[in-house]
Amino acid sequence: MSDLQRRWAKAKLKAAMPGLNELDEEAGGGGDESDSGTTTRSLSYSITSENSSDAPPFPDDDSSSASSSSVSSTGTVIPSPARALFARPLGIPSARTLDPIPWTTYFERELLLPSPADPTLTYHTYLTSPVGKGPLFVTHHGAGSSGLSFAVLSSEIRKRLPTAGILSPDARGHGSTVAPEDPLDLSLPVLSEDLYQTIMFTKEAMKWPELPPVILVGHSLGGAVVTDLASSGKLGASLLGYAVLDVVEGSAMDALTSMQTYLSTRPVRFGSLREGIDWHVRSRTLRSAVAARTSVPALLVQQGQGQGEESWRWRTDLARTQPFWEGWFVGLSKKFLEAKGGKMLLLAGTDRLDTELTIGQMQGKYALQVFPEAGHFIHEDLPEKTAIALVDFYRRNDRSALVLPPKVSELLAQGKKV
Known part of the structure; x- marks a missing residue:
């Protein structure tokens, strides 16, 4: 079961069985700490990718769609079936993308x-x-x-x-x-x-x-x-x-x-x-x-x-x-x-x-x-x-x-x- 499915099932169980919170506390809440840490890293990266002045407004490739995109859309992420939904974005392109082409x-x-x-x-x-x-x-x-x-x-x-x-x-x-x-x-x-x-x-x-x-x-x-x-x-x-x-x-x-x-x-x-x-x-x-x-x-x-x-x-x-x-x-x-x-x-x-x-x-x-x-x-x-x-x-x-x-x-x- 994936982390997303586990968190969704736990939320449903808590709503249906209020006593589950007490069991979690007795168990040390280890699962919640792990989930919370993952969410924090994801949010932190999302904020950085949208607001960082270091992130260039262009991708590595030179497709027509990339050429016509605007700077205001650089922080937008649109998942596709071919892309892992929770995979870490590629982030800042390496310096090679700015190398002159002879x-x-x-x-x-x-x-x-x-x-x-x-x-x-x-x-x-x-x-x-x-x-x-x-x-x-x-x-x-x-x-x-x-x-x-x-x-x-x-x-x-x-x-x-x-x-x-x-x-x-x-x-x-x-x-x-x-x-x-x-x-x-x-x-x-x-x-x-x-x-x-x-x-x-x-x-x-x-x-x-x-x-x-x-x-x-x-x-x-x-x-x-x-x-x-x-x-x-x-x-x-x-x-x-x-x-x-x-x-x-x-x-x-x-x-x-x-x-x-x-x-x-x-x-x-x-x-x-x-x-x-x-x-x-x-x-x-x-x-x-x-x-x-x-x-x-x-x-x-x-x-x-x-x-x-x-x-x-x-x-x-x-x-x-x-x-x-x-x-x-x-x-x-x-x-x-x-x-x-x-x-x-x-x-x-x-x-x-x-x-x-x-x-x-x-x-x-x-x-x-x-x-x-x-x-x-x-x-x-x-x-x-x-x-x-x-x-x-x-x-x-x-x-x-x-x-x-x-x-x-x-x-x-x-x-x-x-």
């Missing part, structure tokens, strides 16, 4: 691409090459991020489309790309040209005879960059389409007014990489622990090494980029709708749509998907769903799958009636 987990190589026109400029990019006639997803991250922002997504894309390649560069002033910092030039035309040059230099470095079919994917600032490159026509027939993640002109311009306030609330530095990863997850900036462990290390740079006090600061000073903010997003909606190629917009909420895009969506000018359970970093919060959307988008725009009817001249040459 880029080699997701990409086959990194490339350093010097610019022949500017010896002070070297592009850095991560690459997994396409297989056969597979497409190349070319990504561009948002302000303050890096090419590793798309690392987990790249793995999910390859699971669903094994022939796909992913090219994920660091913009100048970000990640490991080396560019002049004085003067700092992060204007939209410069970033758009950088992305184009990275694509073409990669083609040369990999000795591809021609560009694979290209799908451009940009998040936030990156959405403005890929839209600008798509509208330029530089990629010609190689461009199948472009996808923009969680940025539209109207809401982006509105958000710029509060950007400095947001930056002032961020920590200036961290004591370690793990502390930086932990902050991103606890603050809900990123809702996936795996994504944070992958992308956050590239956002920080170490200072004070060997001086007794380790310190990690932000690699990109976003405050210095303020002169370029407005130029990134002005005219974005019109450019997005008018550029050639398939178009897709992925948002974390329909409230981000401005009037021009709302009208365009009603006219069927682009595909729209909304993931309300995600934060601003849709591709890191929900990499599986984002990958499904992008692979479906590619398949809808894949020209190689089209079977064109024969030309009239060919039918006449074959002696067939038209």
